[in-house]
Amino acid sequence: GQNIDQPTEMTATEGAIVQINCTYQTSGFNGLFWYQQHAGEAPTFLSYNVLDGLEEKGRFSSFLSRSKGYSYLLLKELQMKDSASYLCAVRDSNYQLIWGAGTKLIIKP
Amino acid sequence: DAMVIQNPRYQVTQFGKPVTLSCSQTLNHNVMYWYQQKSSQAPKLLFHYYDKDFNNEADTPDNFQSRRPNTSFCFLDIRSPGLGDAAMYLCATSNGQENQPQHFGDGTRLSIL
Numbered sequence: 001g002q003n004i005d006q007p008t009e010m011t012a013t014e015g016a017i018v019q020i021n022c023t024y025q026t027s028g029f030n031g032l033f034w035y036q037q038h039a040g041e042a043p044t045f046l047s048y049n050v051l052d053g054l055e056e057k058g059r060f061s062s063f064l065s066r067s068k069g070y071s072y073l074l075l076k077e078l079q080m081k082d083s084a085s086y087l088c089a090v091r092d093s094n095y096q097l098i099w100g101a102g103t104k105l106i107i108k109p
Numbered sequence: 110d111a112m113v114i115q116n117p118r119y120q121v122t123q124f125g126k127p128v129t130l131s132c133s134q135t136l137n138h139n140v141m142y143w144y145q146q147k148s149s150q151a152p153k154l155l156f157h158y159y160d161k162d163f164n165n166e167a168d169t170p171d172n173f174q175s176r177r178p179n180t181s182f183c184f185l186d187i188r189s190p191g192l193g194d195a196a197m198y199l200c201a202t203s204n205g206q207e208n209q210p211q212h213f214g215d216g217t218r219l220s221i222l
Contacts, residue, residue, distance in 0.1 A: 031207060031208065041216070042214055043152070048210060050208065087151070087152075096154070101149065104149070
């Protein structure tokens with residue numbers, strides 16, 4: 001079967017750095033997406049990786065290793081508004097998105 | 110701004126009473142999706158349209174139906190809602206290109222009495 005694993009919950013301090021990991025086992029790979037979802041709201045797109053390496057976008061970076069079936073989302077200079085769930089999603093060989101359950105990130109002052 | 114709009118944001122219906130959720134988009138995307146998401150769970154794809162081609166997920170209950178009368182609008186019909194159908198329903202669109210993300214509406218939170 002297809003599977004996406006993320007930690008259920010993480011806690012970090014305002015101003016710090018946090019890394020949210022995602023491991024996947026899917027039938028084929030055609031890209032990996034990270035989304036942010038605030039409580040009661042819709043997911044919003046953060047980043048896309050299809051080749052190995054690091055993609056940087058402001059305070060957020062995303063890394064991919066296809067050989068290891070692994071990605072992480074790195075958030076720097078954490079702000080209170082970054083408290084949200086972060087969902088990892090992989091596009092499989094049929095171009096379907098397989099979603100993780102998300103990592104709830106709690107930011108403390 | 111181009112966007113995906115879902116109405117209503119909150120919907121309450123009675124057990125067994127049919128309900129319709131709506132989604133419209135101004136992005137002119139050819140793919141539209143309906144997801145069900147329960148608390149602390151991954152979004153679960155119910156079905157999607159590629160233009161007018163309807164694609165039903167194998168495990169989507171028959172109780173869930175969808176219509177896409179034109180490019181801009183898509184509807185989710187729940188024929189006889191049960192208590193287990195209480196969830197957030199998310200509509201999303203994409204232009205079908207590999208590196209492009211799905212764009213989500215704000216969702217409709219459905220409660221069943």
